[in-house]
Amino acid sequence: MSKTTVILRREFRSYFLSPIAYVVGGLFLGIGGWLYFSRVFFDFGAGAEARMGGFFSLLPLFFLVLVPALSMRLWAEEKKLGTFELLLTFPVRTRDLILGKFLGGLFFVIVLLAFTLPYPITLATYGKLDWGPVIGGYLGGILLAASYLSLGLFISSLTRDQIIALLLSVAALLVLVLLPQVGAAMSPSLAEAFKLLSPVEHFRSIARGVLDLRDLIFYIVFCGLFLYLNALVLEFKKRNG
Amino acid sequence: MIQVENLVKYYGSFVALRGISFEVPSGQVLGFLGPNGAGKSTTMKILTGYLYPSSGQVRVDGIDVQRDPLTVRKKVGYLPETNPLYMDMRVDDYLRFVGGVRGLRGKEMLRGIQRVVEVCGLARVYRKEIRELSKGYRQRVGLAQAMIHDPEILVLDEPTSGLDPNQIVEIRELIRSLGADRTVLLSTHYLQEVEATCDRILIVARGKLVADGTSRSLTSTLPAGPLTVEIKGPKNKIETQLKELFPAETGVEVRFLGEEGPEDFLFHVGTSPDSDEHVREAIFDLVSRNGWKLLEMHRRPASLEQVFRKLTLDPVEEPLVVKEASTGGDHV
Numbered sequence: 001m002s003k004t005t006v007i008l009r010r011e012f013r014s015y016f017l018s019p020i021a022y023v024v025g026g027l028f029l030g031i032g033g034w035l036y037f038s039r040v041f042f043d044f045g046a047g048a049e050a051r052m053g054g055f056f057s058l059l060p061l062f063f064l065v066l067v068p069a070l071s072m073r074l075w076a077e078e079k080k081l082g083t084f085e086l087l088l089t090f091p092v093r094t095r096d097l098i099l100g101k102f103l104g105g106l107f108f109v110i111v112l113l114a115f116t117l118p119y120p121i122t123l124a125t126y127g128k129l130d131w132g133p134v135i136g137g138y139l140g141g142i143l144l145a146a147s148y149l150s151l152g153l154f155i156s157s158l159t160r161d162q163i164i165a166l167l168l169s170v171a172a173l174l175v176l177v178l179l180p181q182v183g184a185a186m187s188p189s190l191a192e193a194f195k196l197l198s199p200v201e202h203f204r205s206i207a208r209g210v211l212d213l214r215d216l217i218f219y220i221v222f223c224g225l226f227l228y229l230n231a232l233v234l235e236f237k238k239r240n241g
Numbered sequence: 242m243i244q245v246e247n248l249v250k251y252y253g254s255f256v257a258l259r260g261i262s263f264e265v266p267s268g269q270v271l272g273f274l275g276p277n278g279a280g281k282s283t284t285m286k287i288l289t290g291y292l293y294p295s296s297g298q299v300r301v302d303g304i305d306v307q308r309d310p311l312t313v314r315k316k317v318g319y320l321p322e323t324n325p326l327y328m329d330m331r332v333d334d335y336l337r338f339v340g341g342v343r344g345l346r347g348k349e350m351l352r353g354i355q356r357v358v359e360v361c362g363l364a365r366v367y368r369k370e371i372r373e374l375s376k377g378y379r380q381r382v383g384l385a386q387a388m389i390h391d392p393e394i395l396v397l398d399e400p401t402s403g404l405d406p407n408q409i410v411e412i413r414e415l416i417r418s419l420g421a422d423r424t425v426l427l428s429t430h431y432l433q434e435v436e437a438t439c440d441r442i443l444i445v446a447r448g449k450l451v452a453d454g455t456s457r458s459l460t461s462t463l464p465a466g467p468l469t470v471e472i473k474g475p476k477n478k479i480e481t482q483l484k485e486l487f488p489a490e491t492g493v494e495v496r497f498l499g500e501e502g503p504e505d506f507l508f509h510v511g512t513s514p515d516s517d518e519h520v521r522e523a524i525f526d527l528v529s530r531n532g533w534k535l536l537e538m539h540r541r542p543a544s545l546e547q548v549f550r551k552l553t554l555d556p557v558e559e560p561l562v563v564k565e566a567s568t569g570g571d572h573v
Contacts, residue, residue, distance in 0.1 A: 006341035010327075017329040082325030086386075089289040090342045091314040238293050241252045241283075 003092045007100025011074065012107050021108065024069050028062060029115050036119055051130065052120055056137035056207045060177060060200045063109075063141075063148050068169035070108060071152025072162045074101045079160035088234070098230050102146075102153055102223075109145040113138060132209035140206030143219040147199040148173055150226035157233045176200070242267050243288065243394065243424065248297035250283050250448075257283045259448040260297070267393065270420035272435030273428035275445035276553050281428040282322055284445070285398050288426070289319040301394065315344070318387035322398040322428075324380055328372040332363060332382055335371060336389060343390040357385035361415065377408035384415065395419060397427040401434060413438055432545045442545075446553040454563030456545050462561060463543035463551065467511040469498070470524055474533030476506050483508060486527055493520055505536065 015021035035058070078084040087097060120134045152169040159165050176198055183194030195201045199222060202215040243265040250258040258280045265271050273281045286292040288299050290310040299306045301313045327335060336357065340350045358364055361381040366374055371382060380400065387395060400416065401409045409431070417438050419425060429435060435442050436456045444452035444459075452459055472479050480497055487493035493516060498507035512520045521538065528535045552561065 003342050003344065006338065010338050013334075014327070014329065081327065082321060082323040083327060084325075085286070085291050085321045085323075086319070086325050087342075089291050089314055089317070089319045090339075091311045091344065092342050093311065238291065241250070241257075241286075241292055 002096070004096040004100040004103070007092070007097055008104040008107065011101050011104025015070070015108050018073075020069065020073070024066055025112055025115075028066055028112055032062075032116055032119075052123065052134055052137060053207075055116070055119060056133070056141065057204075059137070059141050060144060060203060063145055064170060064173050064177060066112075067105075067109065067145055067148035068152045068166050068173065070105050071149050071156055071169060072165040073156070074105060074153050075156040076159050076162045076165045080162075088238070094231050094234050098153070098227050098234075102149060102227060105149050105153065106142070106146055109149070110142060113141055113145075130209070133207060136209040136211065137207040139211070140203040140215075143206065143216070144199055144203040147219050147222045150223040150230075151176075154226040154230045154233070157230050242302055243426070244300040244303075245284070245288070246298050246300070248284060248287060248299065249295045250280075250287065250292070251295045257448055258287075258294070258297075261445065261448070261450050262297075263443060263450060263453065265424055265426060267424050268422070270416075270425045270438060270440045271427070272439035272442045273426060273445070274430075274432070274435060274442060274549060275428075279445045279553070280448045281445060282398055285319075285396050285426070285428065286321075289317055289396055290314055291319075315390070316392055317394045317396055318390065318392035320383045320387040320395075320397045320400055322402070324383040326371045326379060326382060326386075329370065331368060331370050332374075333367050335382065336385060339386045340389050345390060353389045353391065356391070357389050360388070360419075361385040362411075377404055377411070380404060380408070380412060381415075384412070388419065392423070394424045394426070397425065399428055399430065401429065401431060409434070432549060436545060444549060444552055450560045451552040452548065452561040452563075454561070458563035459548045459561065460543045460545055462563065463547055465543055466541045467494075467496075467509040468521065468524075468538060468540050470508045470510055470535070471501060471505065471537035472508070472528055472533050473505050473536055474528075474531065475504065476500070478531070479506060479533065480508070482527060482531070483510070483524075486523055487520070492516070501536075 075084070078087060120129060123129050151172055155169045155172065156165040177200050179194040179198045180191060180201055183191035199219070202218045205212060206215050245261060245263050248258045248261045261280065261284060275281050283292070287294050288306065290306050290313060293307055301316055304312050306313045330338070336354050337350065340353050345353050358367060361384050363381055363385055366378050371379065374382065384400065387397065397416065401412050404412060413434060416425060416427065420438065440455070442452065442454060442456055442459060443450060483495045487495055494511040496509040498509050500506050510520060510524065524538065525535060
C-alpha cells in the first residue's frame with residue numbers, strides 16, 4: 001500500500017465520519033431518484049429507444065454543488081485542525097499528499113455515480129437502451145467530477161474556512177460552466193475558444209458516446225494544472241509560513 | 242546529531258529568527274525556553290521541515306532538511322504545539338493512519354502500535370473516538386503519533402501545556418523515559434520541567450539565542466539571594482545589634498522581614514559572595530553571645546526563573562554560554 005493510498009483511504013473514510021457524505025449523497029440520490037421517476041432523466045426516442053440524455057445533461061449542474069461540498073474540507077479542515085502541519089512533516093511527498101486527497105474525493109464521487117446504475121439497468125429491461133452514450137456519460141461524468149474536484153481542491157488549499165472554500169469553488173465552477181454562453185454573447189470566435197476551455201462542453205462531447213482523445217487530453221491537462229497549482233500553494237506556505 | 246546553523250526566518254516583514262545556531266548531540270534531552278514569540282516554535286517547524294528558513298540551514302545526521310526532507314522526516318517524530326488530531330477518528334484508526342504514512346506495514350505496524358499504546362498508556366482508550374478523550378489522553382495520543390516509528394529524534398512543542406498537575410507529572414515522566422535512548426528537543430514554559438527533564442537548556446528571546454547551559458550552570462551565573470535568618474529573642478535588640486554589626490559602609494544590608502511568633506523574628510541579610518562566610522559567622526557569634534536562639538539561616542540560590550527573566554527582558558548582546566554544559570549528553 002503506497003502512501004498515496006493511505007491518504008486516499010483516510011480521505012474516503014472520513015467522508016463517512018462526518019454528515020457530509022450522507023447529506024451530499026442523500027440529496028444527490030434523492031433528487032436524482034425523484035427526477036428519474038418523473039421521467040425527466042430519460043426519454044424514449046423513435047422506435048422506443050431509451051436514452052438517458054436528461055440525466056447526463058443535468059450532471060454538470062448537480063456536480064456544481066456536489067463536488068465543491070466534497071472538496072471544500074480537503075485542505076481547509078486540515079488547516080483548521082492544525083493537522084496540516086503534521087501532514088507536511090510526515091515523510092510523504094507533497095505530490096502524493098495532493099494525489100491522495102484528490103483520488104479520495106474522486107473515489108467518493110464514483111461510488112455516488114455507481115448508485116445511479118439502476119437507472120440505465122431498469123431502462124434497459126423496459127426498453128432498448130443504447131449503451132454507448134450511457135457508458136460515455138458515466139466516463140465523462142467521472143472526468144467532469146475530476147476536473148471540478150481538482151479546482152475545488154486547489155481552492156480549499158487557499159483557505160482555512162470550509163464555507164469560503166465552498167462558495168469560491170461554486171463561483172469558479174459557475175464561471176467555467178457559463179463560459180460558452182458568455183462567449184456566445186460576445187462573438188462567435190470567442191464562443192468557440194471558450195467552449196474549448198469549458199469542462200462541460202468536453203463532457204457533452206464524451207456523453208454523446210464518442211470518446212475523442214482531445215476531450216481526454218483536456219481533462220488531464222485541466223486536472224494536472226490545478227493539482228500543480230495546489231502544490232505551488234503548499235510550497236509557498238512552507239516558504240512564507 | 243542536529244546541527245542548526247544561523248537560522249533566519251521572516252514572516253513577511255516580521256523577523257522571527259535572527260540567526261540561531263546550536264548543535265544537539267545524539268541522546269541529549271534539550272529544553273527550549275523563551276517567551277511567547279521568541280522563536281521556539283519557528284525553530285521546531287524548520288527543524289521538522291514544515292517551514293523553510295529564510296536563510297541558514299538545519300542538518301540532521303549531516304543531511305540538510307531542505308535538500309532531503311523525506312529522509313530527515315523519517316528520523317524525526319513531531320508533536321506540534323497545538324497537538325493537532327483528527328477528532329472524528331478513533332485512536333486505533335488514527336495510529337494506523339500515522340503508521341501508514343510513516344511507511345509502517347504489517348508486523349512493523351503492529352509492533353509500532355503495540356509499543357506506543359503501552360508506553361503512552363492508551364490501552365483503555367484504544368477504541369474510542371479522539372473527540373471523547375480528555376486533554377491528557379489527547380496529549381498522549383499526540384505523543385504516540387510522534388513516536389510510532391520509533392524515531393531517533395523527538396521534537397515536542399510544549400508537550401505539557403494545558404494539562405493538570407497530575408497529567409504534567411505523567412507526561413514529564415514519559416518524556417524522561419523516552420529521553421533515555423534518543424534525542425529529545427522540547428519547548429516549554431514550565432521552568433521546573435526543564436530542570437526535571439533536560440540535560441541542557443537553550444533560552445531564546447527576540448529570535449536570538451541568549452543562553453546555553455545546564456540549569457545549574459546558568460543559575461550559578463547570577464548572585465545568590467540574601468540570607469534569611471530566623472532568630473528567637475527580643476526584636477528591637479536583635480535589629481539594632483545586627484545593624485551595628487553591619488554598618489552601611491560594609492555593604493551588607495539588614496532588613497526586618499516579619500515575625501513568626503512572639504520573640505521569633507525573620508531578617509534578610511544581603512551579602513556578596515566574598516563576604517558571605519564572614520557574615521554567617523558574625524551572625525552566629527552575635528546570637529550565641531547574647532544568648533538568643535538561631536532557629537534558621539538559609540539562602541535560596543538564584544533560580545532559573547531569575548536567569549530567564551534577566552535574559553529575556555533585557556536586551557542581550559552576547560549569548561550566555563556556559564561551557565560545561567555543551568559537552569553534556571554523552572550518555573548515549
